[in-house]
Amino acid sequence: xxxxxxxxxxxxxxxxxxxxxxxxxxxxxxxxxxxxxxxxxxxxxxxxxxxxxxxxxxxxxxxxxxxxxxxxxxxxxxxxxxxxxxxxxxxxxxxxxxxx
Numbered sequence: 001x002x003x004x005x006x007x008x009x010x011x012x013x014x015x016x017x018x019x020x021x022x023x024x025x026x027x028x029x030x031x032x033x034x035x036x037x038x039x040x041x042x043x044x045x046x047x048x049x050x051x052x053x054x055x056x057x058x059x060x061x062x063x064x065x066x067x068x069x070x071x072x073x074x075x076x077x078x079x080x081x082x083x084x085x086x087x088x089x090x091x092x093x094x095x096x097x098x099x100x
Contacts, residue, residue, distance in 0.1 A: 016028060016039060016097070017043075025069075025094040025095065026070070026097060027070045027095070029073065031073065031074060033073055035099075036048055039071045045069055046071050047069060048071055049072035049073075055082045056083075058079060058080060059086050062083055
């Protein structure tokens with residue numbers, strides 16, 4: 001994957017699943033928790049950031065996971081960034097996908 005804007009114009013054709021299946025470390029942000037939960041059903045290795053998930057839990061995941069796959073609503077991105085900072089991991093080395 002490269003740093004790019006990809007306007008696929010049609011939803012539901014597997015772009016997010018492709019990202020989750022990649023070998024890259026990735027943060028995927030989505031607008032609704034229902035869609036986030038759906039992605040966790042698809043890929044059991046995905047770490048879901050939602051209400052009740054603490055910064056320390058995210059940090060623990062970051063420090064103990066070889067290939068990071070984090071999915072969250074847009075609102076959870078602040079917690080994710082704080083966890084990366086506390087874990088002393090540069091989040092800019094991971095791909096960021098802002099999904100529909």
